[in-house]
Amino acid sequence: MPLPTQEKAAGMTTRGGSTSKPEKRQSGCGGEVKDRRTVEDRLDELLSSMLTRDYLDRQIKQLKMDIHAENKEITERLEGRIYELETDNEDLRKTVGSLEKEIESLHAARDKTEIKLNDLEQHGRKDSLRIIGLEDKSENESVEECVEKIVRFVTDKLEVSLNKNDINIAHRLGNFTRTKPRNIIVKFTSRRKKHDIIRARKKLRGSGQVIFEDLTRNNQQILKDAFRLKCVKNTYSIDGKLFAVLTNGKKRRLFMDTPLSEEYLMNDGNFRRL
Structure with missing residues (x-):
């Protein structure tokens, strides 16, 4: 049995000393198909017809319309959101303005209240004086001893008539130390006595002892x-x-x-x- 030649191996058929290319091929289903090259040509022709200028123009126009519609929708949503934010911002601005006015009113009312309280507290001290620099030798100084020191001090140093009955109450302020005498608060039964002492306090200049209103x-x-x-x-x-x-x-x-x-x-x- 003769061996297939190189041409047969390459898909060539020899008939009577001549060669020819196959015209057709059998399909897997037994039907026939046209030449492969003819199919490729048809595909190229179809693609060429699809990519004509008119086709591309229509596609570009449609794409622009789609983009425009989408941008319009996005713009409308953003404008709606901006309007909502501006409305909320205006409401917040009004609320802040109202709160600021309310705070100012509260501050003014607080200041007036503080002034009234200060005036009331000061009114309760109208009959009192502070004495600074009066000797202070004992941590356990009693109220009676403190009153006696005030009476002697006013009588001797200020030359103002004063007795125990002119004093309602008197006491030291702060903690006892041996280096500095504690201040004294003294409340008088008569405001006239307080004024007499105030007028005479100039005699204390240079003594290190001072008298102030409380x-x-x-x-x-x-x-x-x-x-x-x-x-x-x-x-x-x-x-x-x-x-x-x-x-x-x-x-x-x-x-x-x-x-x-x-x-x-x-x-x-x-x-x-x-």
Whole structure:
């Protein structure tokens, strides 16, 4: 039996000394198909027809319409959301404004309340004085001993008539130390006696002993802060009323809400004539 030649192996058929290419191939189902090259040509032709300018124009136009519609939808959603946020922001702004006004009103009411409480507290101290520098040798000093020291001090140093019955109560302030005498608070039964002592206290200059009105903590701080100003020569109180003497000799009545600045105190328009 003759062996297949190289041409047969390559798919060539020899008939009577000549070769020819196969015209057809059998399909797996027994049917026939056209030449493979013809199919490829048809596919190329189909693709070419699909990619014509008219087809591409239609596709691009449709794509633009789709993009425009999508952008419009997104824009409308964003505009709606922005409107909602602006509305919420306006509501919040109104709420904040209302709260700020309410806070200002509360602060004003608090300040008025503090002033009233300070005035009430000071009124309760109208008959009292503070004595600084009076000897203090015993931690166990009694009220009676304290009263006796005050009577001797006022009678001898200030030359003002005073007896035990003129004093309602007296006591030391703070903790006992051997290096510095504790201050004394003394409340008189008569405001006239208090005024007599106030008028005579100038005799204590240079002695290291001082007498002040018994002021609230707020009033004490006001006088201290005012005294630190360069335009203020001196500060003092009369029956709980606070005053500052300026370097130009003018007097100013001070209150809890008085702005303690040189510019304010030097302006005569801010004060009534005393």
